[in-house]
Amino acid sequence: MNQNSYLSSFRAWFTAPMLLSFLVFGTMPLWIDAVGLYQYLGLEVMIWVIFALAVNLLLGYTGLPSFGHGAFLGIGAYAFGLTQFNVAANLWLSLFGAVAVTAILGGLVALLISHRRGIYFALMTIACAQIFYFIASKWTDVTGGEDGLLNIARLPVDLGLTEISIRSNFSLYYLCFAAYVIIVVGLWRLVHSPFGKVISAIKQNDSRVAFLGYNVWLYKWLIFTLSCAITGLAGALFAMAQEGAYINIMSLQWSGIAILIVLIGGGFISFWGPVLGVIFYFLARDILGAYTETWLLWFGLIFVGMVMFKPEGLAGMWRDGRTLLGRKPAPQPEPSVTEPSAAGGD
Amino acid sequence: MADFLLTLLPHLLNGIALGLLFALLSLGFMLIIGVMEVINLAHGSLFALGAYFAVMLMSQDGGITHPFMAPYFDLPIVLRYIVALIVAPAFVAVVGMGLEVCLRRTYGKDPLYGLLLTFGAALVLEEMIREIWGPAEYFLPIPKAISGGFFFGDMIYSNYRIFAAVFAMAMIGLLWAFLNRTPYGAVIKAGAHDSEMVRVLGYNLSRLRLYVFAFGAALAAIAGIIMAPIWGVRPHVGVDAVIPAFVVIVLGGVGSFWGAVSAGLLVGMVVALTAAYLTEWSLLSMYLLLLVVVTFRSRGFAGKASALEA
Numbered sequence: 001m002n003q004n005s006y007l008s009s010f011r012a013w014f015t016a017p018m019l020l021s022f023l024v025f026g027t028m029p030l031w032i033d034a035v036g037l038y039q040y041l042g043l044e045v046m047i048w049v050i051f052a053l054a055v056n057l058l059l060g061y062t063g064l065p066s067f068g069h070g071a072f073l074g075i076g077a078y079a080f081g082l083t084q085f086n087v088a089a090n091l092w093l094s095l096f097g098a099v100a101v102t103a104i105l106g107g108l109v110a111l112l113i114s115h116r117r118g119i120y121f122a123l124m125t126i127a128c129a130q131i132f133y134f135i136a137s138k139w140t141d142v143t144g145g146e147d148g149l150l151n152i153a154r155l156p157v158d159l160g161l162t163e164i165s166i167r168s169n170f171s172l173y174y175l176c177f178a179a180y181v182i183i184v185v186g187l188w189r190l191v192h193s194p195f196g197k198v199i200s201a202i203k204q205n206d207s208r209v210a211f212l213g214y215n216v217w218l219y220k221w222l223i224f225t226l227s228c229a230i231t232g233l234a235g236a237l238f239a240m241a242q243e244g245a246y247i248n249i250m251s252l253q254w255s256g257i258a259i260l261i262v263l264i265g266g267g268f269i270s271f272w273g274p275v276l277g278v279i280f281y282f283l284a285r286d287i288l289g290a291y292t293e294t295w296l297l298w299f300g301l302i303f304v305g306m307v308m309f310k311p312e313g314l315a316g317m318w319r320d321g322r323t324l325l326g327r328k329p330a331p332q333p334e335p336s337v338t339e340p341s342a343a344g345g346d
Numbered sequence: 347m348a349d350f351l352l353t354l355l356p357h358l359l360n361g362i363a364l365g366l367l368f369a370l371l372s373l374g375f376m377l378i379i380g381v382m383e384v385i386n387l388a389h390g391s392l393f394a395l396g397a398y399f400a401v402m403l404m405s406q407d408g409g410i411t412h413p414f415m416a417p418y419f420d421l422p423i424v425l426r427y428i429v430a431l432i433v434a435p436a437f438v439a440v441v442g443m444g445l446e447v448c449l450r451r452t453y454g455k456d457p458l459y460g461l462l463l464t465f466g467a468a469l470v471l472e473e474m475i476r477e478i479w480g481p482a483e484y485f486l487p488i489p490k491a492i493s494g495g496f497f498f499g500d501m502i503y504s505n506y507r508i509f510a511a512v513f514a515m516a517m518i519g520l521l522w523a524f525l526n527r528t529p530y531g532a533v534i535k536a537g538a539h540d541s542e543m544v545r546v547l548g549y550n551l552s553r554l555r556l557y558v559f560a561f562g563a564a565l566a567a568i569a570g571i572i573m574a575p576i577w578g579v580r581p582h583v584g585v586d587a588v589i590p591a592f593v594v595i596v597l598g599g600v601g602s603f604w605g606a607v608s609a610g611l612l613v614g615m616v617v618a619l620t621a622a623y624l625t626e627w628s629l630l631s632m633y634l635l636l637l638v639v640v641t642f643r644s645r646g647f648a649g650k651a652s653a654l655e656a
Contacts (some may be wrong), residue, residue: 039397065458119385120640123592127636129588132629252585256465263462292636297473306468307459308451 025027038167046176052274054230060267063203065122068129073226074250076235078103081152091155098236106228114220133250148246266315276314357622361506365614366514370547372594374565380538380557390588391471396567399434401484424489435564444561449528475581486574542612593636
């Protein structure tokens, strides 16, 4: 193999924005205090980025609006705590427990909803998420009900030869960062694989994909389950960050905010939309929140304005900015993702 | 058995009152889906806003403490109640018009954008309510004539539930007459059937959409005012209201007036009966119902293909 082919295979796995994000997030704990923010914020951003990427896999890439993903974040958190308490206090096992339980429940929900799209899909996800919410709030013996599941430990990272403690926010951050790197590279490969082409095609026109002989139902089922599994991982990390699992993240409002974040960032047109959206959301929360208690009101107004005037979100503004400056527009991952799919096709 | 039926009666009455109010709420929701092809997720917030405006017009707890308004609050409560029933929906209609103007940019695009925009609007309205009236729960004072209760057999019946049921029934009747017996109703129905054709025939479609949205919002507000003494007035009440509206529409089918009314009654009955016998789980029953309905009968009793399916 010559130099060039190494380079091109490197480019297939890693891109400039991806490396930039690794650089920024990889060094974040070192400078976040210096810019007037705090370590825990970095942790929250990292976890929500993973969550938002999972949501956007459905919303932006497959065109399936899940208004109930917060429930799976909560299920991941509870499953992490319960595995830790009842099975073994081992980090890898507990993470596996969280991902497996969320994937199984997500898979069951997907069985019910994978033949749906659009509004009915959104309705079904709302109904399922609310059912999980009520079960979690009433099944006090297992979930602790309204009090939540308390005292979830930040288990040490067992690497065989050595153990690293992640008690501090700083070290837990790097565990989350490692998860981010794996998930970003994995998702990037996934959406640019033949599988990824099929799901973008489903977003555009699912009947036509079905005519071509693809099993649309199965693709939707797989992508929903995968998205839930990633959300479960984010939930497990969130349980460690909060040192507990609480019911509030399972509420309809949080699921909605996840959609808001993805859209404001520009999930419809860019892989990086959710990342921008999460950073924007947490900065808005801390900066607007310092001035006014009703920052969510202002954030909601920004969101409404964004849907009206710039549904492509922050990523769309970035693209327009580049075009204005006369540089060539950033290479789009898919021409198909640039336009919202035309309503229906049958 | 006869005893059981007697104890069941008050719950059935509750179910009917609740169901008719759900039907009223959903009919406004359905008009908006019909003409605008938008799923108005903010419909529950408009419902809540109606209740809050009514509280404001009924008692000084609602926030109007200016001495200029003091004589108004000395008026008999029946009069103020009538004023609240007319003025509060009018205010909400204006808010609805504002929302419709914002929505114009999403017409003709993926229906997801309308859904997202109204979701954002619901968030904004709920936060605004929290900001203006605070998170505490309010109670809407009602005239003596419709409060209290009476005994029938061994069970106590609430006068207000009977008033609510009768009032909602009257409103539904008026709405039916308006839609089916007036030229305005004919234009609205035509707009729901094919809005482009209505435009071609020379009607101002933008204005029609504006008025229909305002009308739907006012219906939500009326349902909110009548529901207020039953549910209480909290910022979160909007979310509790938009879900039954969804269930009713999905169950009854988009575009069917009597489908919505019968589905409203069914949903009200299910909620009231679970609330009576399984209090803890009463809200869950609604979501289970939604799930079952969408799984097995997504066009409902009498639905046609609609914006919901895009």
